[in-house]
Amino acid sequence: MADLAVETTAIPGLLIVRMPVHEDARGWFKENWQREKMTALGLPDFGPVQHNISYNAHRGATRGVHTEPWDKFVSVVTGRIFGAWVDMREGDTFGATVTVEADPSVAVFVPRGVGNSYQALEDGTTYSYLVNDHWRAGTTYPALNLADPTVAIAWPIPLDEAEISEKDKTTPYLDDVVPMAPRRTLIVGAHGQLGQALQAEFPGADLVDLRAGEGVSVLDVSDAAQVAAWPWREYDLVLNAAAYTAVDAAETADGRRTAWAANASAPATLARLAAEHRFTLVHYSSEYVFDGTLDPHTEDEPLSPLGVYAQSKAAGDIAVAAAPRHFVLRTSWVIGEGKNFVRTMQQLAANGVSPTVVDDQVGRLTFTGELARATRHLLTSAAAYGTYNVSNGGDPTSFADVAKAVFELSGRSADDVSATTTEEYFAGKDLAPRPLRSVMDLSKIRATGFEPEDARTALERYVAASS
Structure with a gap:
């Protein structure tokens, strides 16, 4: 079993966390958020205030790319996902993309202004995320079309075979996105x-x-x-x-x-x-x-x-x-x-x-x-x-x-x-x-x-x- 580890990525501030998963005949256990250990390895002490869970009934359910004005810590509870993150912040890395396939042993810290999206690779996939600000009705933020040709995310399940909300089908392409300004x-x-x-x-x-x-x-x-x-x-x-x-x-x-x-x-x-x-x-x-x-x-x-x-x-x-x-x-x-x-x-x-x-x-x-x-x-x-x-x-x-x-x-x-x-x-x-x-x-x-x-x-x- 691998030790807890935090890895940097091509997107500044986007971190991949490799977690030990303890398994036996009964199932498995993991420390999904362990502040002391994770911050010691370089994860920001970002102060989560809300815990959200997204259940995806069928393989191919695809969500995003959503760019919220807060930090989030995402992980898989059950199943597997293909995750994609796009830097939507002002600056030289605008449009940079990172992808990773994740099961319960992988989590990702997503800084404010980085777009978050994922595709369920198994039926019954559950996706969890901690955020450090409360969701408020009327909050607007940049979104990116899942099929944007500039970032060219290589979705394992073609988007024409995937389950996508009508809202996510109509989000703009990168050329039309207004980058998120820093705080x-x-x-x-x-x-x-x-x-x-x-x-x-x-x-x-x-x-x-x-x-x-x-x-x-x-x-x-x-x-x-x-x-x-x-x-x-x-x-x-x-x-x-x-x-x-x-x-x-x-x-x-x-x-x-x-x-x-x-x-x-x-x-x-x-x-x-x-x-x-x-x-x-x-x-x-x-x-x-x-x-x-x-x-x-x-x-x-x-x-x-x-x-x-x-x-x-x-x-x-x-x-x-x-x-x-x-x-x-x-x-x-x-x-x-x-x-x-x-x-x-x-x-x-x-x-x-x-x-x-x-x-x-x-x-x-x-x-x-x-x-x-x-x-x-x-x-x-x-x-x-x-x-x-x-x-x-x-x-x-x-x-x-x-x-x-x-x-x-x-x-x-x-x-x-x-x-x-x-x-x-x-x-x-x-x-x-x-x-x-x-x-x-x-x-x-x-x-x-x-x-x-x-x-x-x-x-x-x-x-x-x-x-």
Whole structure:
């Protein structure tokens, strides 16, 4: 008896599963779906929610080619079939065909957008399939004529001798089929610094934020009615760049409510939707989830947030971790297009101001372009789901060091920046607590093949581009 095995095919994502069938005088037994063993061999953990069975009374019953907008796992319960699968997705493999004869020892994983068809080779053949979305009346999807001459499926029983439904006899040929488009990408928080950088890295993504703009729709993830009306099943990837980042305002009554809604409740909603609709959720966090007493911060360091903003971000991290397919990118000192520390220093330098800047808060800058590049890398490198620290590389610096570098790059002397301590700077001010040590350990993301760009190199380019 052969061992359980998973084989790839000429259609990307279409997998053939060879199953052990245990037989004795009473009959046979097989593990038709064994999540742990099959996923270990490369089968997607596709989360079936519906089990369908098709009974075919007579040899020659032929069904398909049907292209549903969900994944399916098909197998034979009794009898034998000749199965044919045609790639109906947009792309270079559109029209590619795979055929196999299957009995109870063979199953096939069929990814979304690949047409499924089969012909019963024995009377009383029963065909089983698990799917990861519920069938809904009115759902339309591509279908292909069984006799299409382009794919030229070599049916063992000629189609003029086969039993075919009237509907399947009238489906279009390949030249007239509109290929199935892939599920899309959604960027939440498109107006923000990170949202803008993600748009450059993920062109063509759908864009949403709390206010409309050119190409940007309104979606408030904390609004239950708006969430319920949004077509989440159309997305394969959701990038949550939305956040409430007013650290000091978060300590007020109104700010506290807003921070928790944006940084904790909204990510929790997205995590629930990610599980329900099978999309990958990418969420962006902050070194503020730590109290800044350890150096460097690793991904598995226990959470120890100091202020309201920090606490709401930590709650968001915990919520997103419940999504089956998730990445949490934990970062520090984010710099992009818009108001930020570097822009402020540039403006002060241009206006002849000589600022006093804290020198005991130490970390690394993270440019939004680098954060977007890391996001793309994790999604395309087969990296394990989970939490990753991401910042630019190079030696850690203080805010005073960064300010001095910006002044020099702006034509001012570094000596025009004075240093102070956080305690001295905060004296008499009603400000939220800050972590003093914000250095992130980058070894985990480096192990995936991503090498962060040196922060000083990125800073020089950033300042030059806006001078």
